[in-house]
Amino acid sequence: MEKSIRSLIFITIITVFCIWVSLPTTEGIHIDSDGDGTTEINLNVQLSQGLDLVGGLRVLLQAELPPGSFTAEDLRQTANNVGKRVNALGVTEPTVQVQGNNRILVELPGVRDPQVAVETIQQTALLEFVNFSGLSGQAQDFINARILTTQQVMIQNQRGETNDGTLLVNPLTNLPFETVMTGAGLQAAAAEYNQGQWLIQFELTNDGASIFGPYTAANIRQPMAIVLDGQVVSAPVIQAQLDTGGVIEGRFTEDEAKQLALQLRSGALPIPLRVESAETVGATLGQESVNLSIRAGVIGVIIVFMFMLIYYRVPGLAATFALMVFILINVALFKLIPITLTLPAITGFLISIGTAVDGNILIFERIKEEIRANKPIEEALEAGFNRAWQSIRDSNFSTIIICAILFFFGQTPGASIVAGFAVTLVIGLLVNLFTAVVVTRTFLQILVVVLRQPIERRAWLLGA
């Protein structure tokens, strides 16, 4: 009995902690021990919901270059710049992850316009200021044309590509156009509305100014092309020396101007990307499936409670308490680990609730048998728990193995939803090893002591 009371105290502490963690308002522990404004002890507790629940965009981008033509550092830099763009989109909790050696996974929860988001993050946005000196009147004919520049030739050489000959070269020299400076020379860029048109105002870095200042000074009244991803956006005439910044005109719409400014701020992508897979989920749709799953879960759990109480009576009551502890520990773990909840993940959890009572049932059936063999109650309980343990352990093990296999299958980008199911199911099975055995045993031993008299008179209370 003393042992049971010690277990009960232990279980109570765990339960109270789990209730606290599970409360929707709990955000964790953040302690600022020395009062300097930054918290030293941080325990984050948040329920993180997957895109299928909150809505949003999930897109897998693939390097559009043959393997070997770029380094891991290039890919990391690309992901980094994608990350900057994503942050500028104002999404809360975006994820940008390098996957394997040629992919980047981007998740944007709650994004309203996935189309714009994909275009913004996917575009290479290589900006070039190109020498058009001497072309005078001809310069305007190149607007919207795709031209070959020295910068592009350099990139192609690095990647071991050859150009296909459809790009225009400088008619004066029959050589590629000379790139004066790339977007890397810009330090800030912003979209601005000025005199009836959208344009981009930029400032130069020190390096940028040291190239751009002398060049513009030497080429006053000559045209200069502004080229984005190989396409001429505009070809203004240089009016004065520019060594701090300037503006880019190009008949932009408001959206285009803002998008380009954002891309220039975050830098060009070292590797061009294409969309390999994408999923867009409307916000309402996700919320609806959360509500439906919660409703289904609550109804299912109530039926399980009723079944256990009616079929097993006093042990059933212990199992019901244990199941409540089970649910609390699971929810708390989801928040602590944290597990990203998706629809399959919630389903895995619900299934684990359904199978969680399996351990209890194995034990209770044993106890019934022992009581039928006329053993005293305490001995029957002891024997029931001890004998059922091996079955519980062995039988759960096979499902745990399967979950591990499913989890690895779920690491494939296209099958990621599977991982959520496997993780919650396996957490459920493991927690159940604790609740079905330790928690149920403690509750049952205490209930048997408290209800000794009625139980001894009525064997049916133990389900026998």
Add this chain to the structure above:
Amino acid sequence: MFSLVQKRRWFYLLSSLIIVPGIAIMIYSVVTTGALFRLSNDFVGGSIYELQFTTSGATEANIRDVFEANANDDLSIQRLGSADANRWSVRAAFQDTETQGAILEGLEQIAPLDRDSVRIEQVSPTVGQEVAQAAFVAVIIAATVVTGFILLAFREVPNALQYGLCAIVAMLHDVLVVSGIMSLMGLLLGWEVDALFLTALLTVVGFSIQDTIVVFDRIRENIPKHLGEPYETIVNRSILETIHRSLATQLNAFFIMIAILLFGGDSIKQFIAILFVGLLTGTYSSIFIAVPLLVSLQKGEIPFFSSRKPTIQAVEA
């Protein structure tokens, strides 16, 4: 004592009545469609649009026009829910972002879309192929590991191989039942095999083994307790002793699954239905296939796999 084991030939017959037509359907499916099942985007790539219009006006014809105008043939267009729900599902080939944008713009011309209730999934054939490969590997690993686990779990029992063999046959039984039903649903209702189907199938395998182990465990325990009793009687006793547990456990899992089927979201229902059928056959097979098969093997009813001297084996144990 009520004998289940004696009626084993009836159980074999019942299972054959489900499995043989299932295999026939799969063969029919291969002949007519070239594949065992209808494979979803997850494995072959493509796009799925779940569209929610705010007003009526969309018809299969005008939706088709929009997609075809953007170089998409081989479409499958379906209305979801009732006629006034204005909800449609479209399956098409994999598209780039620009095409997707153009299609959505075209659809907006038909009737305004409620973007908060639209779901679009794009999977390139490459990604689909990778998932298919990973699925294949997962199945091979699962089969190997599960077989190994069964042999390990029963290594100390006399005739460990027979127990392992029976558990594996029961598992294959469940895989065949679920696959046959999936193939049938694919032909009848257009159900597609996706990553979640594989998840359901492997989970079923896990639970099926779990059930079989509980019953076998009891047999292992009962053999020394009832020395001298015929093997068949011991086995039968073990089934009757564990049948309450098996049924009670399954019942609880079913409560949860039925609740999800009746009250849960649509997107998960096919997965739950497969899981439901799988767990049902899993419980059935562990009691009515795995264990009777063990008796058949011990009694030498199955040539080649059976022990030479069945009766002595049981008494010795």
